[in-house]
Amino acid sequence: MMIRRAGRDDVPAVLALLDGATEWLVARGRIDQWGTAPHSTSPRRVEQITGFADDHGLWVAQTNDRVVGALAVGAAMEYVPPATEPELYVRLLVTDRASAGQNIGGTLLDHARGLAREDGVHLLRVDCFAGGDGALVRYYERQGFTRDVAFAVPRINEPDWPGQVLAQRL
Template structure:
């Protein structure tokens, strides 16, 4: 586990670093041919994505993982995405989880998910949900299953006249 991490609330000053994490993830996805997950363009040059990350910071739903003063991960919790069926009970929803590709394998994502679980427990919430890209041979779905989540609904979001983004909702009971 990544015991070297500090997890703290994020704010507007963290937006460029979070966009950098997202850019790095996108660059890596493109390098392995998985352009169907987040496309090919950097998040940091897309006004819609910049606005979304800034909104996370303004809403107080952004959490930052730091190591030696460097941002190495980000977690966003809040409302489920509009394409996800609503929960039938109070929940904590993981809207975004991204880590630094250079720090891969150090348990940063797991630590951030543990933080999400702690946030839920502190609020008396027993359900944590997340959704993720279900393409790419299901690698991301398997990651969340390894973190203790269970598959729930599969879904598809139209992205053009002829294609859809395959997604999977997963849940964990605390």
């Protein structure tokens, strides 16, 4: 597997990964995290992923010229409490569900750790969906993160989206 900086040309492949992850969640009745609509049809999501690429914080994992994972790093998302020290924030982590079990997410998180160390930063944070059975929070804990602060994102005509910020000292 090779990890490389992604550009605008990679945005459709990243959106396809997000669409695949949503399909996987929907098939398991887990619609609270991302809903049911494809990310590739959301102008807001397309703009967000394109912005990650334009900011040079988007990375992709490839095997045999196929994108199997994506990582975006940069400043913390606006909906989470700010850090009290310099940090690198994982803004997106998604992997190809057909490649599950190959540690693509772990490898991308290792890449993020390396980027933080290169910048002399000793804090890596990420946030994730904290609802459902808590599986995603437990995934990040297995990756060496600890729970920091819980938060909720208000939504119109829907329950608040429950989130969890997790942190890792480097």
